[in-house]
Structures are given as structure tokens and as C-alpha cells.
Amino acid sequence: MAIFISAKRSDAPSNSMATSAQPSNVDRRSRTYSRIFYRVCAQVIFSAPDAWAIDCNLPVLQDSQPPEIVSTGTWTEGEIGLAIDPFFYKERLVNEAGMPDLFNTWQIIGITREDTPWIESQCGKIFSRDRERPHWTAVQQTDAWNDDSGRSAYLLRLRMLRHNTEGQ
Structure with missing residues (x-):
């Protein structure tokens, strides 16, 4: 199954996913701070007009337009919720050029x-x-x-x- 970003934390500022060429912490990681939200530092591994994916030691995607400053190779930090892919990766996004394999067992x-x-x-x-x-x-x-x-x-x-x- 693939994992996707279900939401940014609702009480976080709208720009809670900040990007930079150099991460504040070079380690790809995620840290749990509630039952459903994680603080992540991740590298963008795919970016297209309708979806983007990050690697926070687990490849995850978001099925929506990425922020303008996001491109493959940049780093991002923020608070996200994760969920199981409800088939938009498996049925559509997996076939996009450049989309990495996000399936894990x-x-x-x-x-x-x-x-x-x-x-x-x-x-x-x-x-x-x-x-x-x-x-x-x-x-x-x-x-x-x-x-x-x-x-x-x-x-x-x-x-x-x-x-x-x-x-x-």
C-alpha cells in the first residue's frame, strides 16, 4: 500500500510546509506529536502540477497542486497527517512520468x-x-x-x- 498526506495540521499556519535548498536538519525523519500528526523534514522526490511526493524516511504523496516553491530535490519541513492511499496513487498517479514507486508491504x-x-x-x-x-x-x-x-x-x-x- 502507498501512504499519502491526508492533511496539514488544521491549527498550523497555512504556510506550515516551508521549503529550502538546505534542510535545517539533514536527516530525513518524522516525529509523532499526536496520534495522527507528524512533524517532518523531507526531500521532495516528485513534483507535478497535480501531485507531489516527499521522502521523510517513508515515501508519501499528496494528490494536489504543490506549493509554487516546491520542486524535485528541494527540502520541506512541516506538520502533516498521514493516511492509506484511497486508490488515486494506484489507479492514476503511479503511471505519471517520474513518479517513484511508493508501495511498501x-x-x-x-x-x-x-x-x-x-x-x-x-x-x-x-x-x-x-x-x-x-x-x-x-x-x-x-x-x-x-x-x-x-x-x-x-x-x-x-x-x-x-x-x-x-x-x-
């Missing part, structure tokens, strides 16, 4: 479902998770169509069995 060693209560916004039209009362439940399998009326989120604990380094 994983073993699922645990699944946790987010059961944090939903709260209504002040205007009464938007619902979001109550970050003051986070709740996660260990489950044996996912059921994304039915859990939480199809709005469920899962946290997978994974063990990498094969890290693809071809072309990197």
Missing part, C-alpha cells in the same frame, strides 16, 4: 477506531470531533461503511515488512 498489528463524540458548531451546521474528550476503541477489523454512519476514522498500527527503495 505492511503487516497490520492493531486497529483502533475513533469514537470521540461529535459536537455541533456554534452555527449548528458543522459537526467535528470533541477534541476535549478523545476516545479510541481497539477493534478487530474496520467497517468504514457502517461504523459511525460511514464517518469513522481508524488508527492502524503497522509493521513494515518491505520498504521499497527502488529508484530512491
Whole structure:
């Protein structure tokens, strides 16, 4: 499976992914600072008008237009959320010229479902998770169509069995 950048941290400034020719830390790395967000220092390994990929010791992509200052070979730092590719890499992006192979082989060693209560916004039209009362439940399998009326989120604990380094 391939991993993609699902979101930049919502409370981070919009320019939270900064780029430079020289990284502040030459080490490709990611550091967890919440259950779903990571602070990364990474090199851009692919850039196209509709997608870009970075290597933070794990190749990941974002299926959207990259910032103007991003190009292959530059470095970037920022806070990101990661998720499993919902097929846009496998079905479309894998065939783009220059796109590196982002597939790795994983073993699922645990699944946790987010059961944090939903709260209504002040205007009464938007619902979001109550970050003051986070709740996660260990489950044996996912059921994304039915859990939480199809709005469920899962946290997978994974063990990498094969890290693809071809072309990197």
C-alpha cells in the first residue's frame, strides 16, 4: 500500500510546509506529536502540477497542486497527517512520468477506531470531533461503511515488512 498526506495540521499556519535548498536538519525523519500528526523534514522526490511526493524516511504523496516553491530535490519541513492511499496513487498517479514507486508491504498489528463524540458548531451546521474528550476503541477489523454512519476514522498500527527503495 502507498501512504499519502491526508492533511496539514488544521491549527498550523497555512504556510506550515516551508521549503529550502538546505534542510535545517539533514536527516530525513518524522516525529509523532499526536496520534495522527507528524512533524517532518523531507526531500521532495516528485513534483507535478497535480501531485507531489516527499521522502521523510517513508515515501508519501499528496494528490494536489504543490506549493509554487516546491520542486524535485528541494527540502520541506512541516506538520502533516498521514493516511492509506484511497486508490488515486494506484489507479492514476503511479503511471505519471517520474513518479517513484511508493508501495511498501505492511503487516497490520492493531486497529483502533475513533469514537470521540461529535459536537455541533456554534452555527449548528458543522459537526467535528470533541477534541476535549478523545476516545479510541481497539477493534478487530474496520467497517468504514457502517461504523459511525460511514464517518469513522481508524488508527492502524503497522509493521513494515518491505520498504521499497527502488529508484530512491
